[in-house]
């Protein structure tokens with residue numbers, strides 16, 4: 001179908017912000033089948049070159065609306081390169097044509113994309129031609145009909161992102177005779193040189209899903225590894241399954257990011273035990289990777305679930321499986337996964353022959369348990385029957401990087417193992433009772449054990465600021481539920497001058513702008529209204545939008561583009577696990593899990609940055625005896641391997 005209309009085209013830049021639009025008062029808009037590309041294309045007659053959008057995966061439509069005589073369309077282009085760092089979004093506004101024509105156009109685009117994604121009855125090329133030229137989708141709602149906003153079609157979800165390099169954000173909307181876009185000087189839209197292939201086989205999709213889960217490490221600057229970390233990396237490269245562990249701040253997360261860079265892209269899958277842990281690495285939850293839902297039911301039924309479709313392909317394609325924050329995985333789940341892996345892969349080897357790379361500290365937060373009964377039945381991962389078979393190598397990282405004060409490191413070590421004498425605890429409470437200095441205007445983050453305290457404090461403090469609020473609404477693709485559960489960035493972030501904020505993504509390791517770095521909003525810049533943040537280390541930076549991708553079942557389930565900031569007057573201890581905070585005020589009187597006190601207290605770099613409000617609940621200072629025993633044995637094995645005796649324990653660990 002063809003029509004003539006007023007058109008405005010906008011596209012995103014590397015940070016996900018819309019840049020200078022291109023428009024035409026009278027442009028021809030054509031939706032036609034393109035024989036060369038074997039799909040329908042939407043051509044907008046812009047000058048000097050037309051814009052041609054393939055209406056087929058990997059392009060997906062995630063917003064389509066007819067209102068006030070105007071058709072708004074939002075497309076997202078699927079990532080082609082695993083190291084892509086930009087969001088690729090294009091937004092069209094078409095007006096000045098017959099409103100019924102606009103509605104028809106919207107419906108046909110929807111039909112084509114749904115069909116291409118397999119969500120509509122298959123019609124083959126003939127039906128696709130018909131939809132493009134007007135034979136399908138007739139009469140599906142008129143002007144003002146319900147907006148066709150929907151999550152991305154499943155087959156398009158695996159690899160949303162954009163191409164980096166000189167071409168900005170839209171390179172790849174087409175190739176050959178199809179014009180692709182590149183941001184020209186001044187942010188305008190100009191033709192780009194390179195295109196991309198639209199055809200994706202399931203193998204490619206599978207590969208890209210693994211890739212998408214690995215986009216984070218390439219986006220950030222990583223520091224160098226210590227000798228000890230290098231050795232752990234070499235162990236991974238030797239091909240053996242490994243669990244690496246160590247106190248808080250020994251660089252487990254940093255090491256994981258280095259490891260990711262060394263493993264094969266297409267067959268390494270990155271997972272975490274929680275959505276948050278997975279999201280930090282750009283991966284998926286372990287349950288979702290495995291395709292076993294919540295992991296409940298008989299082994300036979302779980303094997304049936306995992307042994308279908310893409311989950312089966314994923315299991316079979318995997319050579320390396322990374323699981324972060326493994327302390328939060330229940331041992332029963334580990335055994336289940338191990339059995340599923342063997343059955344689905346048809347291999348008797350432990351974990352079906354997959355090389356496992358597990359990371360975590362069992363003295364930090366344990367598997368979630370409901371009530372006292374649940375806690376009593378808790379089974380750690382190392383208690384799994386298959387653990388010893390699957391994990392021939394364990395590696396304890398001993399050098400703490402987060403703190404440099406040896407006395408503080410030693411004290412934290414004792415708290416970690418539940419062996420801190422009461423007089424040391426009292427001394428710590430006394431030392432850390434004083435308020436922290438706030439001369440630079442950066443207030444300490446209050447760490448609470450309960451979520452409701454966190455929300456209340458942040459809302460109250462923001463409201464109390466006299467300055468004008470600035471709202472930043474995320475650009476989301478995919479399921480809002482998935483994003484709410486796993487993405488650290490908020491859907492709507494309200495900031496004001498003077499707001500206390502924390503980075504929720506690593507921006508630069510070398511500059512200390514890492515997940516957890518604290519700052520205060522100084523102003524909003526004039527051009528784009530972005531916040532300018534002064535960090536505790538003195539750096540002042542305009543914060544641009546960042547991208548989070550959430551995978552589910554090996555495919556990209558959702559993406560959020562938002563500022564990498566959160567309000568930081570208060571935060572939950574659970575959310576703080578994995579972070580390095582500059583200043584913290586911890587409240588542990590209501591702590592309810594072993595490891596909670598250790599996680600909270602070990603977030604800061606030094607005692608100077610720590611204040612403790614009130615006392616610490618006794619149970620939060622206890623270590624689980626099973627965990628203590630596990631580490632004692634681990635040390636004994638490692639010392640024996642080094643030919644050392646118990647006297648060297650302290651210096652080594």
Ligand SMILES: Nc1ncnc2c1ncn2[C@@H]1O[C@H](COP(=O)(O)OP(=O)(O)OP(=O)(O)O)[C@@H](O)[C@H]1O
Nearest residue numbers: 224225226248249250251252253254401402578580
């Ligand atoms: N080799 C290294 N050289 C310098 N700094 C390092 C090194 N390894 C880690 N760090 C720094 O130490 C801090 C803690 O590292 P990281 O968060 O990786 O530790 P972790 O073991 O994952 O901690 P946690 O168990 O609390 O999550 C970070 O600021 C990180 O940049």
